[in-house]
Amino acid sequence: MKKLFAVLMALVMVLSFAACGQDDEPSVYWLNFKPESDEALKEIAEMYTAETGIPVEIVTAASGTYSETLTAEMDKANAPTIFVVSPNGVPTWGDYCLDLTGTPIANELATDAYNVYDGDKLVSIGYCYECYGIIVNNALLKKAGHDVSEITNFDSLKAVVEDITANKDTLGFSAFTSAGMDGSSSWRFTGHLINLEYVHEYRDNPEAWGNGAYGPAELTGDYMDNFKALYDLMVENSTTDRKELATGGFDAAAEFANGEAAFYCNGNWEFQGLLDKGMNAEDLYMIPYYSGIEGEEKAGLNCGTENYWAINGKASQADIDATMDFLVWLVTDAEASEKAVTTFGVMPYKSAAESTNRFLAQANAYLADGCYNFAWVTNYQPNVDAYRETAVNALNAYNADPSDANWATVVTAFIDGWAVQYAAANG
Amino acid sequence: MKLKRDSAAVNSEMIRKPIQRWAPLFLIPMVASFLIGFVWPFFHGLFLSFCKFRTTSDWEWIGIDNYGKALTDESFMYSFGFTAIFAVVSLVLINVFAFAVAYALTQKIKGANLFRTVFFMPNLIGGIVLGYIWSMIFDGFLSYYQTSILMDTELGFWGLIILTCWQQIGYMMIIYIAGLQAVPEDMLEAAKIDGASAMQTLFKVTIPNVMPSITICTFLSLTNGFKLFDQNLALTGGSPYIINPDGTSIHTTEMLALNIYQTFYGQNTASRGVAQAKAVLFFILVAGLALAQLSATRKKEVQQ
Numbered sequence: 001m002k003k004l005f006a007v008l009m010a011l012v013m014v015l016s017f018a019a020c021g022q023d024d025e026p027s028v029y030w031l032n033f034k035p036e037s038d039e040a041l042k043e044i045a046e047m048y049t050a051e052t053g054i055p056v057e058i059v060t061a062a063s064g065t066y067s068e069t070l071t072a073e074m075d076k077a078n079a080p081t082i083f084v085v086s087p088n089g090v091p092t093w094g095d096y097c098l099d100l101t102g103t104p105i106a107n108e109l110a111t112d113a114y115n116v117y118d119g120d121k122l123v124s125i126g127y128c129y130e131c132y133g134i135i136v137n138n139a140l141l142k143k144a145g146h147d148v149s150e151i152t153n154f155d156s157l158k159a160v161v162e163d164i165t166a167n168k169d170t171l172g173f174s175a176f177t178s179a180g181m182d183g184s185s186s187w188r189f190t191g192h193l194i195n196l197e198y199v200h201e202y203r204d205n206p207e208a209w210g211n212g213a214y215g216p217a218e219l220t221g222d223y224m225d226n227f228k229a230l231y232d233l234m235v236e237n238s239t240t241d242r243k244e245l246a247t248g249g250f251d252a253a254a255e256f257a258n259g260e261a262a263f264y265c266n267g268n269w270e271f272q273g274l275l276d277k278g279m280n281a282e283d284l285y286m287i288p289y290y291s292g293i294e295g296e297e298k299a300g301l302n303c304g305t306e307n308y309w310a311i312n313g314k315a316s317q318a319d320i321d322a323t324m325d326f327l328v329w330l331v332t333d334a335e336a337s338e339k340a341v342t343t344f345g346v347m348p349y350k351s352a353a354e355s356t357n358r359f360l361a362q363a364n365a366y367l368a369d370g371c372y373n374f375a376w377v378t379n380y381q382p383n384v385d386a387y388r389e390t391a392v393n394a395l396n397a398y399n400a401d402p403s404d405a406n407w408a409t410v411v412t413a414f415i416d417g418w419a420v421q422y423a424a425a426n427g
Numbered sequence: 428m429k430l431k432r433d434s435a436a437v438n439s440e441m442i443r444k445p446i447q448r449w450a451p452l453f454l455i456p457m458v459a460s461f462l463i464g465f466v467w468p469f470f471h472g473l474f475l476s477f478c479k480f481r482t483t484s485d486w487e488w489i490g491i492d493n494y495g496k497a498l499t500d501e502s503f504m505y506s507f508g509f510t511a512i513f514a515v516v517s518l519v520l521i522n523v524f525a526f527a528v529a530y531a532l533t534q535k536i537k538g539a540n541l542f543r544t545v546f547f548m549p550n551l552i553g554g555i556v557l558g559y560i561w562s563m564i565f566d567g568f569l570s571y572y573q574t575s576i577l578m579d580t581e582l583g584f585w586g587l588i589i590l591t592c593w594q595q596i597g598y599m600m601i602i603y604i605a606g607l608q609a610v611p612e613d614m615l616e617a618a619k620i621d622g623a624s625a626m627q628t629l630f631k632v633t634i635p636n637v638m639p640s641i642t643i644c645t646f647l648s649l650t651n652g653f654k655l656f657d658q659n660l661a662l663t664g665g666s667p668y669i670i671n672p673d674g675t676s677i678h679t680t681e682m683l684a685l686n687i688y689q690t691f692y693g694q695n696t697a698s699r700g701v702a703q704a705k706a707v708l709f710f711i712l713v714a715g716l717a718l719a720q721l722s723a724t725r726k727k728e729v730q731q
Contacts, residue, residue: 068692075482092696243573247566386693390676393668409670416674424694
């Protein structure tokens with residue numbers, strides 16, 4: 001028995017030494033949120049390690065599992081030093097974030113438009129921003145005898161769309177790509193398109209939204225008719241029968257790139273992919289969500305971000321310093337920032353490389369014309385996954401049978417569902 | 428055991444003594460992995476169900492609040508009912524079919540080995556993969572009627588049943604085959620000589636003799652039914668939802684395990700403790716059912 005104890009004690013000792021044996025060398029650990037950037041970030045990390053000798057680890061959470069991965073990783077002794085905290089993650093992770101006010105990386109920011117605060121504490125800062133709207137293939141519009149410049153509001157959009165549908169058989173293409181409702185595509189509607197509801201509520205009453213700092217406990221639902229108008233236009237003039245949308249498995253990007261449809265609801269991150277699929281940059285335009293709201297001739301694209309850097313305040317000081325140095329290097333070094341901008345689209349930092357993304361340039365052109373921006377207030381969706389999944393279910397029922405009763409359920413899911421999830425998230 | 432005098436024999440004192448002395452050393456890997464992989468997480472989980480927590484090391488004691496919230500959660504109660512019905516239906520179907528297939532394949536038919544292999548194979552595929560494959564099969568068929576497995580609770584229920592049966596019948600079949608092959612030949616012969624019909628032989632001789640297999644299989648399929656998770660997540664994900672006028676929703680094909688998962692990850696961290704409490708309740712339920720079922724069936728086993 002004594003020997004057994006001796007052996008057990010020896011084992012415990014070895015294990016605890018192993019646990020204590022963590023090096024005090026400074027290191028950086030970035031838990032990355034964007035799977036499509038994984039490869040580029042790893043190259044950047046290698047560049048930095050080669051230059052400074054400081055190890056930079058990049059771990060990418062599989063698509064849609066960031067929250068699970070972050071929960072598990074934060075529990076480890078070697079927790080991430082850089083992670084992503086968007087506004088709806090603040091209740092959960094705010095305490096873990098270093099206050100970035102006045103830090104070297106915050107001083108490199110070109111704008112404070114993408115900062116996230118928890119009270120006075122600057123918990124995270126945007127590292128790229130994106131835009132979304134309706135992508136247009138102007139070559140197809142021209143084929144149908146139209147031009148993207150005709151479209152300035154919902155009525156003109158509707159006229160072009162319905163004209164294409166009327167001549168669908170002779171033209172050989174549809175107006176809109178499929179609006180699949182599986183997980184790979186439904187966010188284009190339950191996360192993006194619905195922003196037109198939120199953003200106009202926000203414009204009507206910015207105070208309820210803390211002037212863009214947080215989401216309200218309840219929505220008014222004042223613009224759901226506009227959402228319905230545009231949504232119906234999209235699903236009724238599309239490549240796919242709306243009754244089949246619930247099944248999913250459609251490839252809207254391929255439909256668009258193959259010239260099967262002239263309009264495609266998505267964002268600037270598709271730009272490079274569409275070029276790679278053989279489209280011409282000069283045919284591509286992005287137009288705002290025109291939905292029949294008064295004054296929408298002056299609407300711009302949806303610009304914002306859900307990509308925010310937060311630094312783990314519970315990491316060792318050496319790791320925090322190393323992380324700060326790495327981020328500053330990333331947004332100031334010419335070669336590194338060029339690589340980063342290629343994968344991220346654009347970075348809002350003074351010394352970062354210029355963007356080459358045509359859709360982002362168009363977004364900026366709208367703003368330069370004095371159009372109003374659709375801020376990404378969709379970021380405030382409470383319990384975002386559960387909220388959107390409920391909306392998907394309501395939209396599925398509505399697509400199967402577009403009755404008024406089913407539309408009322410869609411409104412309930414988006415508007416009352418918000419209040420329910422808000423209470424659950426903040427209660 | 429009688430010790431041999433020959434010192435080179437395997438059970439001689441000279442060889443046995445050191446083995447006996449060092450036996451605990453050889454137990455360490457297994458005991459350690461059991462402690463690390465089961466006992467510790469179990470008690471830690473039990474502890475966390477009384478806490479509000481974000482990560483498992485960052486908690487705050489709040490007592491039994493979580494249990495109150497879990498028990499008053501409408502969606503949890505719905506999932507319980509749905510899971511119970513599912514478990515009963517799948518239990519019956521799996522065991523009846525598995526026994527029938529096993530019985531047929533022990534009747535000396537040609538290619539029995541091939542059939543056994545083929546029927547067992549679905550078991551080798553992971554639940555998530557199976558769920559996606561079957562959702563394609565179901566939707567491929569249902570799209571003809573312009574609907575989808577995600578659109579109808581009944582379709583979702585029977586879809587899950589078909590999937591589970593397809594996956595588990597082969598496994599239970601193997602257990603039944605082993606049981607059927609162990610039925611003493613002389614008993615069957617005696618029944619034949621006494622003029623018992625095939626039906627009488629089946630119900631009076633064969634089935635009482637395979638009671639141990641039936642115990643194991645009902646036990647396994649009942650707990651499997653209650654614990655079903657991956658297949659549920661991949662096939663329906665809880666859809667369709669009933670959306671109440673107040674904005675809350677019931678996920679009509681969500682089983683207990685998925686409900687716990689959705690509570691843990693789908694919502695803010697305030698509900699993680701509630702999810703943990705649900706998981707403890709879930710454990711008590713499954714363990715209780717399994718024990719009750721085990722003791723009930725044990726009584727019916729024949730002593731050979």
